[in-house]
Amino acid sequence: MSDVSPKKFDLPHLGDELLWKIFVKSDPKTVGRCRSLNRVWSYRLSTPLFVKQNFRENKDKDGSVIIGIGYPPTDENSQWFVRADVETGRQFHFGVPMQINHFGYYSLVGDDHGNLCIRLSYGGLNSRIIIWNPLTRDIRYISDEASKHCCHAVSLYAFGYLQDQTEYRIVHVYKRHYAEKNMKWTLFNSIQRDWVHSGTFQSNVHKLGPKPIVQEGVVSWIGWEGVNNSDPAAIITFSLQQRKFSEDIVPEDVKASYHALIQINDNVGFMSYKNLCFTRQVSVWGLKRSANDKHIWEKMVKVTGLGMPYSPTLFVDKDVITLMEARTGFGTSNDGERTDILLSRLKYMHQIRKHLVHRTWNEAVSVKSVSLHSNGLYMV
Structure with missing residues (x-):
């Protein structure tokens, strides 16, 4: 050890304004640790203004993909989740705080501002909704309205934050039969902590979904009609702030053989995929809302030669995150079945594909949901 005594000197004083700027740009995990220093910092780093600005600065950093995996044939119900970094593919532990038994399931309703809305069931009608922040581990329990309408033709959820709040x-949203014109809805409010509003709206579409896109407090679904409900007839939107539905017709020239709503560059996008002889083509239109709540359709992306799998697809910056599933069996009843799931990042501008995650299950499983996640400090 050194015989020289350490020198003492005072640290320079950092004003509150400078400290604010430093912490606003710090990653949410670091901010969460600094909250425990004392009561003053805990208060300053928990105000709504700070939380909003910190998320805005960090939402495009350290993004991850949350993949719900489950058994066929249901469309949305998962038994477990896989979480991986969108840049490196590094996988994270993703321990949902409520465990289910082998009769139950998870259903990821939505992911917004760092919080997850998950519907879970322990089997039968015993179900509930949780709002969960994976970073802070905070959780809130909410009654499950869908359990009252489990036999309805349409029964689905959407979750999101109000714009800049x-x-x-x-x-x-629910209705008993596809042929009905009226859809009913109920609304949960996090301030009042209850299902405080309800109503009905008329629509010509038979079915909504399956996955909504929530952007700036507005929920968007594809409304389907026609044979087997396979024709994307309209874009149905619901304002969480104004509690108002609207319906906008999908132009015929944007329709193809496969359609989905996606989030692209902080906008809602309508994706179509079709085969042209021996060529595949993916097109994405941005849906900008006009003053009269109608959509302005603007073509944003057109990629030829790209085979888009019939599973959820995500756009991150100028790249495409794709999931591919492959099932193999050995032809006899005594042989097992294997499922491979491959998560890739496609830089379609440069025709480069980078594999992020390759997982194998020795049974028949499928991808149920895919969601982009960014850590945040929003309260549940």
Whole structure:
């Protein structure tokens, strides 16, 4: 050890304004640790203004993909999740705080501002909704409205925060038969902590979904009609703030053989995929809302030669995150079945594909949901 005594000197004083700027740009995990220093810092780093600005600065950093995996044939119900970094593919532990048994399932309703809305069931009608922040581990329990309408033809949820606020809402839409014109809805308010509003709206579409896109407090679904409900007839939107539905017709020239709503560059996008002889083509239109709540369709992306799998697809910056599933059996009843799931990042501008995650299950499983996640400090 050195015989020289350490020198003492005072640290320079950092004003509150400078400290604010430093912490606003710090990653949410670091901010969460600094909250435990004392009560003053805990308060300053927990105000709604700070939480909003910190998320805005960090939402495009350290993004991850959350993949729900489950058994066929249901469309949305998962038994477990896989979480991986969108840049490196590094996988994270993703321990949902509520464990289910082998009769139950998870259903990822939505992911917004760092919080997850998950519907879970322990089997039968015993179900509930949780709002969960994976970073802070905070959790809130909410009654499950869908359990009252489990036999309805349409029964679905959407979750999102109001624009530039720390208040979130959950809407549940349902109707008993596809042929009915009226859809009913109920709305959960995080301030009042209850399902406080309800109503009906008329629509010509038979079915909504399956996955909504929530952007700036507005929920968007594809409305389907026609044979087997396979024709994307309209874009149905619901304002979580105004509690108002609207319906906008999908132009005929954008329709193809496969359609989905996606989020691209902080906008809602309508993706279509079709085969042209021996050529494959993916097109994405941005849906900008006009003053009269109608959509302005603007073509944003057109990629030829790309085979888009019939599973959820995500756009990150100028790249495409794709999931591919492959199932193999050995032809006899005594042989097992294997499922491979490959998560890739496609830089389609340069025709480069980078594999992120390759997982194998020695049974028949499938991808149920895919969601982009960014850590945040929003309260549940």
